[in-house]
Amino acid sequence: MALRFEVVIVGAGPAGLAAAITLARAGVEVIIFERGEHPGSKNVMGGVLYRHPTETIVPRFYQEAPLERPVVEQRLWLLTDEAALTLGYKSMTFAGEPYNAFTVLRARFDRWLAEQAVAAGALLINETVVEDLLWEKDRVVGVRAGRAEGDVRAEVVILAEGANSLLTQKAGLKKDGINTNQLAVAVKEIIALPREKIEDRFNLEEGQGCTIELLGDATKGMMGTAFIYTNKDSLSVGVGVLLSSLVRRRLNPNDLLEHLKSHPMVRRLLTGGESKEYQGHLIPEGGYRAIPKLYGNGVLVAGDAAMLVNGIHREGSNLAMTSGLLAAKTILAAREKGDYSAANLAPYREMLAESFVLQDLQKYQRAPFFFDQNPHFFTLYPQLLSRAAREFLTVDNVPKGEKQKRIWREITAERSRIQLAGDLYHFWRVMG
């Protein structure tokens, strides 16, 4: 006889765990499957964890969760091969309660979050891959785990399986398989460095953290970003670019990371560090238009599996948690009626649409296509901006007015006025 639970959750990442905690607290019988040795062991994230959405799941989590550093400063660097144009914001209000964001190492954080789910009454089964769904006509009625006697029946299944969303496809919610235009591949290294060195090099008070996002030469001009985040006694250094551009340029992500690490602006930050871990992962970057169908009869999709990632703002974990929470709320409402058909799960999409999750993604819906079609935003513009800054800052007795003219001439030599106006207009439409 097959095992039976009210809800099966596939994947113990932020999406699955947020759902599990919410359901278990409401007294629902939940089983979560995680293919990793423990939650977090397979997960890769820069990673910046946002306080607000996390608190909606576990109030005051920051008093006990394994966090690295509260983020007090965010920097943005536009790189060319030998220069950088930088921008940033630092505020001491981020250093204390209520906090805004923290750097985390997911291997630790996810494990802790899973403990909260287990404490609430959820059953966590690690090292077990869910291989398939169980069907009865057109409704999902459970899952098949990759172990002997692995069938588990459920009223409803939440797919929180992350970017490599095979079950979401099997559920018929997503048509195509891997689409290289919709997936970024990211690699990341954890580089151990004594905490005093980190604080000195990044101009931080004891225990505080900062993040740097890098564009332009950081990705060899491909659509994507690189990042450097400060942990307690290590740095997370990584780079992520669209799979299609990697294929087009015949590059592999490791080369990109090495390229980044040897950049003159970056090298000194890492000097003397010892590489501890190397990881690679996919990021769904298809945006709003690539979002699959979010529910069916007896099934819901949350987090990365549902393409809920806002690449432009480097947000993913918060969308994952929020969607997991809303999936759980939908299930609790459907449970009242004892009916988990698609019609009763439809409020899931409505709640997401009312939240920042779909509103933000909708706002940037044109971005993935636009930047893919206009690679000069990642190649030419960083160059031009950098040259303009150099021209302007070089003191050589040339009058400033003449310098401005020179800069303008240089720019218009590369891009006509009409093209510039078009770029500006489209950029504004896509991002504004």
Add this chain to the structure above:
Amino acid sequence: MLQMVVCVKQVPDTAEVRIDPRTNTLVRAGVPAIINPFDAHAVEAAVRLKEKYGGRVTALSMGPLQAEEVLRRALGMGADRAILLTDRAFAGSDTLATSYILARAIEALSRETPVDLVFCGKQAIDGDTAQVGPGIATRLGFTQLTYCMAIDAVDLEQGYIQVQRKLEGKREIIRGRLPALLTVVKDLNELSYLSLPALIRAALATITTWNKDNLDLDPAQIGLKGSPTSVRRIFAPPARPGGEIIPGEPRAAAATLVARLVQMKIIADK
């Protein structure tokens, strides 16, 4: 019917352990704990013997409350029950005290039903002393069979066990009388993949905990007081001086490397 006890230790995942260069202690904070890898093979061996000869497998661990996790793992692998020995008074126990406490617990179990076989790992990957198993065997007066890589037969009628011991470059086939204590190496078996119901059962099982009052213990022989050993110093081997990294594009870097190797007369100039 074989009565078996497996001693399992919770150890930090060595892949993630570092030594604090200032204090010379292991930095355990935040490092995930795992079942001592040899002990997993010990559990597997006991469960297989149970399947063959019938009997019962009890997993036993001394450690903090978190050591429950490794006991659950043993349950998932097929152990029938799990007992955690946990008490503040046990803290700081060295191998002498640890083997004393474990032996006492096994004696307590033997009073219910006499224990035929005790399994330990060859050594714990953190302490690495390989002393606890032999320590228990000596205290209990059990036959001591270390480095077992195969169990050929158990004969309860005649009261013996035949094993193969892994020695350097050879193996020793040896027969010992029961009751016996085996310490095992990884060659003994391949860990089998658990069924889902077994995993769920383990996750839901309740684990018995015993503290010092459940055992008949001499307070002078447990914890720090009962531990004559002290670790004088523990250190990581000195880091090797970093080599030279030749920067640049692969092609140019390779050319530089070749030139350098020629210069150092490591390869011939063509």
